[in-house]
Amino acid sequence: GAGVSQSPSNKVTEKGKDVELRCDPISGHTALYWYRQSLGQGLEFLIYFQGNSAPDKSGLPSDRFSAERTGGSVSTLTIQRTQQEDSAVYLCASSRNLAGGQETQYFGPGTRLLVL
């Protein structure tokens, strides 16, 4: 079946503009995650959804960042008033969420964001 898809694959924006990044998880996966991968920083957790709820938003770096998920499927990560330090690859992952354990997280190809 289809994997996790993300759009756009690349985004160039000007400082101060808002951007929206989209994630389509694997069908049937109830859990969805956003991570950010910056040069020299590795992968950093941003937010986790279980269904449409976000029980863990601890990784969002500022109130300029927000995310939502609708219909237990598609998720959108929004960055308002972008700054140059927001430039990074934004990765989405999804997993089943069975009781107990750590389910495998399947990653999308990422959205490469460049803020000029």
Next chain:
Amino acid sequence: QKEVEQDPGPLSVPEGAIVSLNCTYSNSAFQYFMWYRQYSRKGPELLMYTYSSGNKEDGRFTAQVDKSSKYISLFIRDSQPSDSATYLCAMSGQGAQKLVFGQGTRLTINP
């Protein structure tokens, strides 16, 4: 200090060599340990998954976890040029959904 430390490399070895990749961590609550492989401009893909301490082998890959030392390793035997990628260790605690990643080690296997 980061929760998970991983030498970013780069690491370059000849084809056929045994490769050893390592991570150390500070959070004793971590119970699940993973290795992901990431090719250039692609998302990470899961290679190995280990729960708690011990060894796990899958083909040319062996993962080891030593919780007493807070140290995990990935060994690649008979390395191939197609193994050239960035290898990321990741871990999580019981009941926690988010993964905490190391910085990733960039590996090149030279023909």
